[in-house]
Amino acid sequence: MRVAILGYGTVGSNVAKVLIENEKIIKARCGQSITPVIALARHAKKDALIPITSDINEILNFKDIDVFVELMGGIELPFQIISGLLKRKKNVVTANKALLAYHRYELETLAKDLAFGYEASVAGGIPIIKVLKEGLSANNIINIKGILNGTCNYILTCMQQVGMDFHNALQKAQELGYAEADPSFDIEGQDAAHKLLILASLAYNLDIKPEDILTQGIKDISSEDMYFANEFDFTIKLLGIAKLKDSNIELRVHPTMISKNKMLSKVDGVMNAISIVGDVLGESLYYGAGAGGLATASAVVADLIDIAKGNFKTPMLGFKEKLEFNLLKPEEIYTKYYLRIKVEDKLGVLSKITLLMSQNLISIESFLQKPKKNNENYTTIFFTTHFTYEKSIQNLLRILKKQEFVKDEPFMMRIED
Amino acid sequence: MRVAILGYGTVGSNVAKVLIENEKIIKARCGQSITPVIALARHAKKDALIPITSDINEILNFKDIDVFVELMGGIELPFQIISGLLKRKKNVVTANKALLAYHRYELETLAKDLAFGYEASVAGGIPIIKVLKEGLSANNIINIKGILNGTCNYILTCMQQVGMDFHNALQKAQELGYAEADPSFDIEGQDAAHKLLILASLAYNLDIKPEDILTQGIKDISSEDMYFANEFDFTIKLLGIAKLKDSNIELRVHPTMISKNKMLSKVDGVMNAISIVGDVLGESLYYGAGAGGLATASAVVADLIDIAKGNFKTPMLGFKEKLEFNLLKPEEIYTKYYLRIKVEDKLGVLSKITLLMSQNLISIESFLQKPKKNNENYTTIFFTTHFTYEKSIQNLLRILKKQEFVKDEPFMMRIED
Structure with missing residues (x-):
């Protein structure tokens, strides 16, 4: 199986690395080699593991590509590119959560019987997309509560456990590369809202936009709040929450006080975790690295292996027939x-x-x-x-x-x- | 899709219940109804949700059954029955870990292009089989550490947190229905060894018998051990451990001291959890109910939905080509x-x-x-x-x-x- 990688940054280069270095286990899993043959990058890359082109037309029309992996970022440009690829009957894998937050239903409709994988779009290497689509498919999902943004979780952990104030914690996160120079997309909760929306779509078939989600960031949390939390046995986490109430769905992203005895409250630092309550299973929880080149590559390559196995028959975000849920007003x-x-x-x-x-x-x-x-x-x-x-x-x-x-x-x- | 249930006890009756009560979400997931049409039980069941027969030949030859669900327990009898069904090109789902611990490779060989599902065999409703087969497929698995037996975890939690001795904790577990009248299979570690073996087969393609696993139970743990653990910040858990060392695999089930800051040490009571370290993803952890009729039914029905979707192309415990690993001597x-x-x-x-x-x-x-x-x-x-x-x-x-x-x-x- 021949793969083209659109975007050769931290994730793209690690996808190539994993496909090459773990060739043996990958071939054992799917019965064939998965070969990264070319990547798109704006500039030539020193030590690139595979040939690089800066010409988008060259890569889109490269010979015998079975799957295109989109890791460019942005929304409208990758939407145009992926739409074009799907119309040409090319399989696509993406890690682009913002793209999915806005265009997931249009893209799944175009994908139909093609493979369209996005395991990497939420919670990095934790296979949470597969869990919701397939692992918990017997359940009506009662609620989802997720620590979906490692930057915020790192900052809140520093504040609660070390006693830093928000600005010092943010600065430390930036020094360690856990927060961007402009951290607003993370700390204001939009990143988590995009991810929550993808999860809620897999649970409830919910076709709404990120702007419809009640979203509150973490920057107004003070040392006094941490003091209270510690005194009253709470941990403060930025949670993405989806809850089923009759046939309405509550969707919200905000800093949350949770009891210290909950598993979610024990998730520290940059780690992500998602707790899901199903009506059959009860609570289950999924924990792991939510970001980083390798963790994200783990999910991208898992999608590629599923495609190589022909294991991709779950269109429309896990639903073959439509369910009707309404979004509850905030x-x-x-x-x-x-x-x-x-x-x-x-x-x-x-x-x-x-x-x-x-x-x-x-x-x-x-x-x-x-x-x-x-x-x-x-x-x-x-x-x-x-x-x-x-x-x-x-x-x-x-x-x-x-x-x-x-x-x-x-x-x-x-x-x- | 028509389903026959071999064994209508706690799990079997809950499989029927879930298929009936959650028909709407199940149909939305796979595009068709999954109907339990008949079940096998030794005696007539009051309030059974579906027709019951005590005649094994009647159910095996029942008209137009697409999938047989084996929930009888035992080893050799279900092995004969499932072998016969697979030879007749019938799909099979089982929750029978002992059967898989001894006959998984023979059954998968027979299954070939048929569906043979066993998500329910390890850790109840946690979709850990799917995680290892598919979710982490890009990874060489460095190690697996699992709390795989809820009975032992309940007893150890009582001992460490409440200060009970082993016998009182066991008695309490029996009173609450968490331990059997004869608890030896659980407390001596065999149950966990069967489950570990299935996970290790999915990670390493390991074809050995449960007897080959170093297995030690929990009954010799004393209050003094708990005292030491608390003083030195350890939690004592019965773990199933698989570790890759070069091309050798270490496999063992035993009570283990683990640091209190590990996520696994925070898993209390009857809950199960499995930590998996992959060379690409690093650590991820999967937590949930490891036993009980509903939790197990959640996994059985997820397999049925995958079959209805045609999503079952992973024979030989997740490998299409053989990997060669040796078991390390204890x-x-x-x-x-x-x-x-x-x-x-x-x-x-x-x-x-x-x-x-x-x-x-x-x-x-x-x-x-x-x-x-x-x-x-x-x-x-x-x-x-x-x-x-x-x-x-x-x-x-x-x-x-x-x-x-x-x-x-x-x-x-x-x-x-």
């Missing part, structure tokens, strides 16, 4: 909440806040106020609530912001215990 | 060890023991002796060693047993940190 989210409110330290404030909470039908589950260590006129109070509606919490936050005794914007985090 | 195992030795509390004993250790080229990594709390003449000393050969440890244990100052048999546990 205000209808029903969960538990954490609140951090900085207030004037004076008579009657707590009474006013708790009255506002009860007027909004928000019931308090736990409460913390520390004695002040300085002479400020302000103190920070912390609440967790029983289950309530997002609408009620948003309403409370709006009202709190207007109170003269509230300093700074009150901060809210959702809880999954 | 005495060549090279790892770290924990030793508990009960000795007379008198002058010169420690010096004698440490001399014996150095004579056997065993280097000490840590050491613990507690002040005695009673007037016994004996005290217990604990060691952990640096990496050494199993042969050296076994030799040391033989010599120690003969010393007049050693009371009771010295106890050894292997360490994976």
Whole structure:
């Protein structure tokens, strides 16, 4: 089987490396050699393992290519290229989550009986696409909760375990190459939202856009939140959450307080993990490296081996017939909440806040106020609530912001215990 | 697709239940209905969801059955039955790990281009067979470490976290239905050895028998071992371990001290988990319910859906061409060890023991002796060693047993940190 690699960066070069160095096990698995014959790169690469061209037309029309691997990044250009390839009956493998977040259904429709693999698009080398498409296929998926962004998980681990503040943790992540120079796509949650959307499509056949997902990043998390989490046995993780409620789906990406006894709370550093609850199996969890050239190559090459075996009969994101689910509006989210409110330290404030909470039908589950260590006129109070509606919490936050005794914007985090 | 179920116990009845209750999602996944039409049971079942027969010939020759699901248990009888079915070109799904531990290669040879599914044979509903066959197919598997027996994991969790002794923990497991009346198959490690063997075959194409695996159970673990583990930040787990060393494979099932910071050490109660290190991906881990009617049915039905999709092109335990690996002899195992030795509390004993250790080229990594709390003449000393050969440890244990100052048999546990 002859493969062309569109994009010879960290992932592309590792795909070539794995195909060459692990030829023996790959051939044993699928009964044939999988040969990377040419790669596309803007510039010549020193020490490239295979011939490189910078001419897109040359590679698209290269002789006898069975599978094209798209690792270029971007959205519209790879969409045009892959559409063209599928129309010409060429198999395609991609690791491009942004592309899938916007064009997965159009591409799967074009792919039909061709192979269109994207195992590498979510959670790097963890075979989570296969797990949802095939491994858990007997289950109605009750929920998915995923640590899908290693950058955020690394930063949050530094903050909670080492006591760094957000900016120091981000800087350390950048020094180690775990965060980009412009980290906004990761820390604002968009990257995780793209991945969550792909997983939710595999679970619920959900054809929506990333913009439809409630998405909140991690940059407003403070050392005080970490203090509270440690005191109350929570770990703070950026989670992508999909939940089935009747025939509606709740989809959201946000920093989340989760109980320390959950397996997800034990996933540290740059690692990814996805917990899936099915109605038949109950909870299962999948853990591993979510990024990096080799981990991503592991998934790309697994797709190539499946193609070589003829093992690719799951079009339309794992569904042969359509399921109908609706996306729940954000205000209808029903969960538990954490609140951090900085207030004037004076008579009657707590009474006013708790009255506002009860007027909004928000019931308090736990409460913390520390004695002040300085002479400020302000103190920070912390609440967790029983289950309530997002609408009620948003309403409370709006009202709190207007109170003269509230300093700074009150901060809210959702809880999954 | 019409399915016959051979064996209508906890798993069989749940397979029927899932096929009926989750018909909508199953049909959406594979484009057709999967209908359980008849089941085999010794006696009529009240409230059975599908017709029952006690006549094996009736069910084997039932009209238009596409797939037979074997859930009878035993080894030779199901082997004969499945062989007969495969020769008649019938697809088969089984959850029978003992059958696979002895006859997997013969059955896969017979299956050839037919579907022969056994996702349910290891770790219940965790799709670990698919992960090894397909998800990690680009990797040379460096090692597999699995918590494969929920009964043992439940008992060990009770011992380490609640402080129960082995017999009380076993009794509690029996009361809760987690252990059989005769628990020996679980607690002596054979069940885990069968499962490890199936995983090792999928990783290394290894055609050996369960008896070839070094297997040690959990019944000699004492409260003192748990005390030491807690003091030195270890968790004690029964692990099935497969390791690649050059072209040799180390295979072993035994209670193991693992560092508390490893994900595997965080797997409590009846849950199963398998950590796999691949040369491309690094470590990934798979966690979930390893037993129970519904969890097992989740895997059986996933196989049925794959068959309905025509997604079953991975014969010979995931290999199309043979790989050659040799099983390493137990005495060549090279790892770290924990030793508990009960000795007379008198002058010169420690010096004698440490001399014996150095004579056997065993280097000490840590050491613990507690002040005695009673007037016994004996005290217990604990060691952990640096990496050494199993042969050296076994030799040391033989010599120690003969010393007049050693009371009771010295106890050894292997360490994976």
